[in-house]
Amino acid sequence: MTTKTVVAVLFGGRSSEHAISCVTARGVLSAIDASRFGVIPIGITREGAFTLSTADVSTYELDAANLPEVADNGSRIVWPDKAGSRELRVRDVETGMMRSLGNIDVVFPILHGPFGEDGTIQGMFELCDLPYVGAGVLASSLGMDKHFAKTVLQQAGIAVAPWQTVTALDWQARRSAVVADIEQMPLPVFVKPSRAGSSVGVSKVSQWSEFAAAMDLAFAEDDRVLVENAIVGREVECAVLQGRPGEATRASVAGEIVITGREFYDFEAKYLGAAGIDLVCPADLTAAELAELQALSIRAFEALGAAGLARVDFFLTETGFVLNEINTMPGFTPISMFPRCWQETGLGYSDLITELIEVALAHRG
Numbered sequence: 001m002t003t004k005t006v007v008a009v010l011f012g013g014r015s016s017e018h019a020i021s022c023v024t025a026r027g028v029l030s031a032i033d034a035s036r037f038g039v040i041p042i043g044i045t046r047e048g049a050f051t052l053s054t055a056d057v058s059t060y061e062l063d064a065a066n067l068p069e070v071a072d073n074g075s076r077i078v079w080p081d082k083a084g085s086r087e088l089r090v091r092d093v094e095t096g097m098m099r100s101l102g103n104i105d106v107v108f109p110i111l112h113g114p115f116g117e118d119g120t121i122q123g124m125f126e127l128c129d130l131p132y133v134g135a136g137v138l139a140s141s142l143g144m145d146k147h148f149a150k151t152v153l154q155q156a157g158i159a160v161a162p163w164q165t166v167t168a169l170d171w172q173a174r175r176s177a178v179v180a181d182i183e184q185m186p187l188p189v190f191v192k193p194s195r196a197g198s199s200v201g202v203s204k205v206s207q208w209s210e211f212a213a214a215m216d217l218a219f220a221e222d223d224r225v226l227v228e229n230a231i232v233g234r235e236v237e238c239a240v241l242q243g244r245p246g247e248a249t250r251a252s253v254a255g256e257i258v259i260t261g262r263e264f265y266d267f268e269a270k271y272l273g274a275a276g277i278d279l280v281c282p283a284d285l286t287a288a289e290l291a292e293l294q295a296l297s298i299r300a301f302e303a304l305g306a307a308g309l310a311r312v313d314f315f316l317t318e319t320g321f322v323l324n325e326i327n328t329m330p331g332f333t334p335i336s337m338f339p340r341c342w343q344e345t346g347l348g349y350s351d352l353i354t355e356l357i358e359v360a361l362a363h364r365g
Contacts, residue, residue, distance in 0.1 A: 004038040007357060008088065008107045010121070011053075012044040012070035015113025016200045016221060019067035024110045024332045026060040026068075031334065031350045037357065040088060040101055042077050043070035048115070050077035052090045052101070083129035106360050107132040108353075110332055114195060117329045118144035131364035133356050134308040135328040142304050143328035146226050147194045149304065150323075156303035158296060159322045161228045161315075165194065168223040171215060183208055188230045191215060193222035204230070231322050233315035235259070236283050238297040239330075239341035240310045241355065244362045249301060251294035252341035256283035279337060282344050285316075293321060300326050307363065308356055311338045 009032075011025035012018055025041070032039060043053035052075040060068040078089040078098065086103040107130050109121055119141035125132045135143060142149050150160045164185070170178055182189070191214040193201040201221035203214035218225040239252040258278040285293065297312040300323060304310075311330035315322045330338040339349050347355065 004036060005106065005357065005361070006038045006040065006102065006104045007032070008040045008042055008104045010042045010044060010107060010109040010111055010116075012046070013111045013113065013116040014044070014046060014048050015111075015115055015117075016196065017112035018046055018069055019062065020331065020333075021110055021112050021116070022057070022060040022068040022070065023062045024112075024336075026057040027334045027349070028108070028110055028332060028353060029055050029057050032353050033350055036354065040104060044111070044116075045070045045072050047072070050079075051075045052077060079124070080128045080130070083127070085128075086130065105131065106357055106365065108357065108360075109134060110329070112329060112331075113200075114144070118195060131360055133360040135304075135306045135310070139304045139306040140328050143306065143310070143326050144195050145224075146192060146325065147224060149326060150226075153300055153303055153323055153326070156299060158300055158303070159320065161231050161322055161324065163226050163228040166215070166225050166227065168219055168225075171219065171225075179208075179211065182211070182227050185227065185229060190226075190228045190230055191218050192226045192228065193218045194224040194226055196221040231315040231317060231324070233317035233322065234283075235313070235324070236285070236293060236316050236321075237311055237313045237337050237341065238293050239338045239345075240297050240301045240306075240312060241342070242301075242307050242309070242359055242363075244359055249298045251297045252345040253281070254283040254285055254290055254293055255279060255281035255337045255341050255344075257337075279340070281337065281340050289316070296321055296323070304328075308360060309338070311341075 011021045013021055029041060039055055041053040041055050043051050049072055051073050074093045076091045076093060078091055080087055088101040088104055089098050090101055091098045107125055109116060109132060111117055117140060119137040122137045122140050142152055147165045154160050164182060166178055188204055188206045191203045191205055201218045203217055205211050205214050215225060235257040237255045241250045243249055258280055300312050301310050306328055311327045313324040315324055332338060334349050339352055342352050
């Protein structure tokens with residue numbers, strides 16, 4: 001009998017993207033190849049408790065009126081107590097009783113936002129010497145932080161939207177000077193938390209009278225905020241996969257976000273089915289445009305030192321491609337753009353999950 005690879009799948013977490021992670025878990029746990037992988041599902045509550053969950057995540061549907069979340073069921077995951085051990089245990093909070101869950105081979109952290117996508121959980125895996133899917137500590141941290149990601153990518157010769165970064169201290173201590181400086185930028189501008197995803201806390205400012213409220217919304221998510229020039233162009237995205245040792249990084253066909261009735265691709269449009277957005281995949285690009293997009297996506301992936309996977313978002317303008325963001329743990333529901341791009345490239349959702357696990361084990365196992 002073939003021994004299955006044991007995968008600890010993490011989802012939920014402390015960030016504002018908790019619900020999106022739960023929905024992603026629903027997709028991954030439903031599609032993972034059960035003939036090859038044994039799964040230990042670990043839900044992280046909004047308070048940060050690691051709980052032993054159930055593989056039955058049928059209730060994790062994305063409903064605007066009732067966003068899914070990990071409930072605290074009184075169990076606590078106990079991670080390996082030394083490097084070299086792969087044993088997971090679970091403790092009952094009420095009784096204190098502990099039992100072993102056996103050894104795991106790899107962790108698949110399908111977590112979005114702070115404390116999951118920003119290098120913090122990756123640092124814990126490194127301390128425990130546990131193989132895991134996705135980018136390492138530095139690349140995760142860079143990819144999560146829009147200011148530093150843009151700084152690195154610009155240094156790598158990749159065009160990014162012009163921006164200014166404002167700290168919470170600056171906003172409190174010298175607001176008038178900040179506003180005067182920002183108002184030199186042409187309208188419209190986008191105001192974004194530096195470290196948040198899924199368009200949480202993002203506003204499009206078309207009149208300067210809207211600026212202060214947009215800054216307050218963004219500062220509710222992070223203590224550093226970006227103000228970016230709005231870029232006019234088609235919104236196109238490319239999915240990237242790391243190869244096995246000795247193999248090249250690969251890029252998918254492109255997807256396009258066509259906005260017809262909204263200001264921008266916001267949270268409601270991404271996840272709650274709001275009207276005014278069409279996702280087109282594959283995007284209608286020339287062979288030369290697609291080749292350039294794929295090359296730029298791989299260059300961005302490698303500039304950050306990423307691993308495993310990423311989705312790279314661009315604007316195709318009259319003068320060429322301008323990088324918007326790179327996501328080191330992109331949305332991974334079955335209908336998300338990352339798996340959809342790979343499906344159109346010839347790699348289905350279940351096979352994509354298998355590929356990510358095998359690549360992680362090949363590099364870190």
